Amino acid sequence: MTHNSIRVHYGKRVVAALFGLAVAWGTPVALAEPVDAANQYLGVWNYDQPDRADATDIATVGQFGINPLTFPQVGTIEFTRGRDGEIIGHTDQGCTWHFRVNGDALDLTSTDQYCFNNVIGSGYNTYSWHVTVRDGREQEVVRANSYLGYGTFDFELTNGKRTRADAAGPGDAARLFTGTWMFDPTNPAYLNNLTSPGYQPKTGAVRIDSNGTGLIARTDDGCTWTLDARGNTAELAPAGQTCARSDGTVTMAFWSMSSDGTHVYTVLNSTDPQLGSYFIGSGSLTRQP
Known part of the structure; x- marks a missing residue:
């Protein structure tokens, strides 16, 4: 008897056994759905x-x-x-x-x-x-x-x-982001907290609170911004928010940040009151006591 015939006979016995179990249990044998790798x-x-x-x-x-x-x-x-x-x-x-x-x-x-x-x-x-x-x-x-x-x-x-x-659950985002944060001192080696163009230092405080469905960030220039947060990441929502200040209107086009509860890394794109556009590609803040 060849190996092939052994496998065929063996396979028939397995199928018969499964059929017998299905009849005994009154339940049809279901074939597993193929796994979609995507x-x-x-x-x-x-x-x-x-x-x-x-x-x-x-x-x-x-x-x-x-x-x-x-x-x-x-x-x-x-x-x-x-x-x-x-x-x-x-x-x-x-x-x-x-x-x-x-x-x-x-x-x-x-x-x-x-x-x-x-x-x-x-x-x-x-x-x-x-x-x-x-x-x-x-x-x-x-x-x-x-x-x-x-x-x-x-x-x-x-x-x-x-x-x-x-x-993560919705409460995790609030725990990671709510509080008062200060921009860290600039570090030219990393272009940290330096605007581009211009390489001006980004300074000041940001107060973040939860409103139950998202986050509200208040910067010390009197502006308020809304963000959605999921897991460790919060993002400006909607994009393109504006704030009328006494020295002019500023627009926050993009703001994304990640937090571990102690430190925040951030990327943002905004305008200044003179409508000059700038971005920060390597920003960081530290939670205040």
Whole structure:
């Protein structure tokens, strides 16, 4: 008897046994639905709290490897289904990226994807973005070309980590964000709390309170801003809020922050009373007693 015939006879006995059990129990044998590999990626994901010690969510930007700058990564991405099996990644800073399931990972469908990011005022070509999910946690490695007015720079995120935005309860966001926060002293080595353009220090206090459905941030210039918070991340909602001050009207176009309850990392884009636009790509605040 050949091995093939052994497998055939054995398979018939297994089917007969299952049929007999189904008849005995009065329940049909149901076949498991095939697993859709895309399901584990779908939804909104927050970057975890950046950590310079192990480079978690810290991107490096440099030209020819000379004097690279490092920037904390803050914000969200939402993965949704696209056409023909694609997965579409929409970031909170207004960019759209096209992925496809590749074995046990997501990878870009092409190496020439480009976006002009209005928050930071520059464009970039992301040519590699590798995403995996293990035990409900997302990890990613991103490589891109960042196009600035004075040259093309390498962008690299080698230890990106995210958690699902709905992994935490609504009360966690209030606990992480409510309180009084002060902008940290500037650090030119990281461009920390320095505006671009102009490199002016960002200073002052921010008082954050919960209104039951979201957050209200009051800055010490008398302005009030509303944010939605899920998990460790809070974002301006709606975008493009304005505030009338005695010296002119300012507009907050974008504001995203992540918190561990003690420190906040933030990215924002705003105007000053003279309608000059600026952004802060590496901002940080510390909770006050």
